[in-house]
Amino acid sequence: MLLSQVVKEPRVALVHDYLNQYGGAERVLEALHELYPDAPVYTSIYDSEAMPDEYRSWDIRPSWMQHLPQWRRRFRLYFWLYPFIFESLDLHDYDLIISSSSAYAKAVHRRADACHICYCHTPMRFAWRTEQYVAREGLGRTAAALLQLLMALFRRWDVATAQRVDLFIANSHEVAGRIEHSYGRSALVIPPPVDLPPPEPPLPAEDFYLTGGRLVPYKRVDLVVEACTALKLPLIVFGAGRDRAELERGAGATVRFVGHVDEATLHDLYRRCRAYITAGDEDAGIQPVEAMAAGRPVVAYAAGGTLETVIDGVTGRFFHQQTAAALAVALAQSRLDDWDNKHIAEHAQQYRRERFKERIAASIATSQGGMMHQSASMEQTSGMLDPQ
Helix, strand or coil: CCHHHCCCCCCEEEEECCECCCCHHHHHHHHHHHHCCCCCEEECCECCCCCCHHHHHCCEEECHHHHCCCHHHHCCCCHHHHHHHHHCCCCCCCCEEEEEECCCHHHCCCCCCCEEEEEECCCCHHHHCHHHHHHHHCCCHHHHHHHHHHHHHHHHHHHHHHCCCCEEEECCHHHHHHHHHHHCCCCEECCCCECCCCCCCCCCCCCCEEEECCCCHHHCHHHHHHHHHHHCCCEEEECCCCCHHHHHHHCCCCEEEEECCCHHHHHHHHHHCCEEEECCCCCCCHHHHHHHHCCCCEEEECCCCHHHHCCECCCEEEECCCCHHHHHHHHHHHCCCCCCHHHHHHHHHHHEHHHHHHHHHHHHHHHHHHHHHHHHHHHHHHHHHCCC
8 A cells, every 4th residue: 555545643742952941932832732732742851840830731751861960950061961862862653753942852863754843943052153152151261162162063963963854944034044054954934923812902001111031141131121220211020040130230229020920910011011122132032022912112132033023113113232322222212202002913913823833734734745745656666666
């Protein structure tokens, strides 16, 4: 019987770099899991205390790294182990593998007749943007030199393992360009899913600004805190991360940190803020879209995926130098802008989660269909050559 005559449900596996902090990548994983609720999720580590409670009902399969000493605190120090972890995963029982990767998950092996689709959040930042990483982390000269040497090896590994992927899907045209530059591979662009509440009439803006998410160096929340402190503008910072203590030390009296907030509280903050501020070079940027869905403009650094989601002068205002001074100028100018809050909210609707799932499902079906056709053609050829 020809392969094209056999109809069966594919066995699906999901692969994710790590499950120890919650952000945009995890929202992508949630949407993929909604498409394939019975699929196991393979990952390096899983910290159930740091992730949403709903994950406890999933079939999550962490690696042996979960048994290493103090893995919750030292997971960054074990970075050299991650390639071995993902390359050692046995996924040969699966017909379809979907990896959600910003570093390692795309490196898994598959059967020759299986299909591997990678939703790439970005090629690994620390390997391809090592100089920026060293500057942000404040590493000494010796440590920086050793890291540069090690990252050269990581880049070679990264390029080699990228060839195991059948289809790359990027979260923005910016990331698609990085994939082509780093791996020599083209990528389909599907923006990440955003959980948007039903449209509501915009509330009158209150006189405070909003920023937050993961409080880590590359997000550059420090620039937002510095600019608002200098201008004495009220700022609320939500979220958690290793930078929080340092950010609080540099904050003035008008800056307030509220830590992790639930979805309802965050939505309320979006609806009431004067504007949302993002100063990082975002791969895609989910928080700006969430803010726009609430009818609020975004003051953003003009780089990365934000260039694709924010329309300068229509749904927000850009600043073009990644400095607190440039941000301060943009904030001062934005206080004179007159925004169409309803139009801003309508613009954000194109990024809703259901639209993401529709586009992902269509791309998977197309990719699988192509591989099935190729396999059937090969089997037909084999049958023609079979003397029986």
